[in-house]
Amino acid sequence: MKRYLGVLLLLILCAACTQAARETAVPTPTLTTPEPTVADGPYAEELALLLDEIELMGVHDPAVLQAIAAVPRHEFVPAEYLDQAYENHPLPIGYGQTISQPYIVAWMTELLELQPGEKVLEIGTGSGYQAAVLAELGSVEVYSLEIVPELAESAAERLARLGYTAVQVRQGDGYYGWAEAAPFDAIIVTAAPDHLPAPLVEQLSAAGRIVIPIGPPGWVQTLWKFIMVEGELTGYNLGGVRFVPFTGPGAEEHPLDDSAIP
Numbered sequence: 001m002k003r004y005l006g007v008l009l010l011l012i013l014c015a016a017c018t019q020a021a022r023e024t025a026v027p028t029p030t031l032t033t034p035e036p037t038v039a040d041g042p043y044a045e046e047l048a049l050l051l052d053e054i055e056l057m058g059v060h061d062p063a064v065l066q067a068i069a070a071v072p073r074h075e076f077v078p079a080e081y082l083d084q085a086y087e088n089h090p091l092p093i094g095y096g097q098t099i100s101q102p103y104i105v106a107w108m109t110e111l112l113e114l115q116p117g118e119k120v121l122e123i124g125t126g127s128g129y130q131a132a133v134l135a136e137l138g139s140v141e142v143y144s145l146e147i148v149p150e151l152a153e154s155a156a157e158r159l160a161r162l163g164y165t166a167v168q169v170r171q172g173d174g175y176y177g178w179a180e181a182a183p184f185d186a187i188i189v190t191a192a193p194d195h196l197p198a199p200l201v202e203q204l205s206a207a208g209r210i211v212i213p214i215g216p217p218g219w220v221q222t223l224w225k226f227i228m229v230e231g232e233l234t235g236y237n238l239g240g241v242r243f244v245p246f247t248g249p250g251a252e253e254h255p256l257d258d259s260a261i262p
Contacts, residue, residue: 034062036069043074046086050102053088059106067136068106073099075162076129095148097244099127100190104241109133111211111225111238112186114140121145121181121203123174124190128155128164134188135164142167143181145174147248175250177203184208192221193246197254204228217245 038048051069059065074085076099081091090098109130114120116139122131125146134142144167146152152171159167170178174189175197182203189200189212200210208228215221223238 036062036065038069041072043072043086047073050086050088054103054106057103057107059103059110061110063137064106064110064133067109067133068102070136071129071132072162073102073129075158076127076132093127093151095151097124097126097148097151099129100243105130105133108188108190108211108223109137112188112209114186116140118185119143119181119183119205120186120188121178121184121200122188122190123177123200125152125155125169126190127151128159128167128169130188130190131155131167131169132159132162132164135159135167143178143184144169145172145178147171147173173248173250175199175246175248175254179203186210187212189213189246190243191246192217192241192243193251194255196224196226197250199250201226201228201233206231213241213243 036051038044038051047069051065054068055065074082077085077091078093084091088102090101093099112120114134114137119141120134120143122134122142122144125131125144128144131142131144134140144155146155146169149171152169156169159169174191175193176199177187177197179199183205184203185205185208187200187204187208187210189210192213192215194214194216196210196212196214204210206228210226211223212226213221213223220240220242223241225236225238227234
């Protein structure tokens, strides 16, 4: 009987200690992405909803989300599409080109893994929206090439008017990159060639990255991320996307062949 009482007392004490431990234990903090700051304005509610959607789709870099929050997308779309400026889909901007889906802009920007002091080249300025997002990351040199003269001119004017004066825009064939400003730590391509242009690879820094859609025009392409490691290019297939086709003499003079990457 005494042994039984002793065991019972021990069990009661253990239970009390366990309960006390539960009551005093410090819960493990849940890591969350800081909320981006959305400025007050006529599109503040739409922008906040868009940011929530982009984050739910998998973009979590706080700097990228804040860059999306900071850029007034309605300034980059034609007047007839203002009511859709913050909807999560591409919009036409004329000359057969589009302003990309906001999620795609955010995702590709996140994939670049840009660090302060790095230099990035964008192929396909379009309206200038992607360049503005890159510029909002801060302390990043942004160069942007657009093959359509009218779009290059209007994008440069728009970016300057909105205060993105550090973005350098030039009209030219993106297939050949921007050799005078190379090397680049990152290159982002916002139109789809049928292979990776060799000049862009040559303009990468020793640890450079390229994010680019590759595939046939008018069809689903594949988004690739290439990383230069010890002089060798490693590619990562990130799944299907849809972009306007890559145009210009460079792409026409260098058709897909057996030696193309990928």
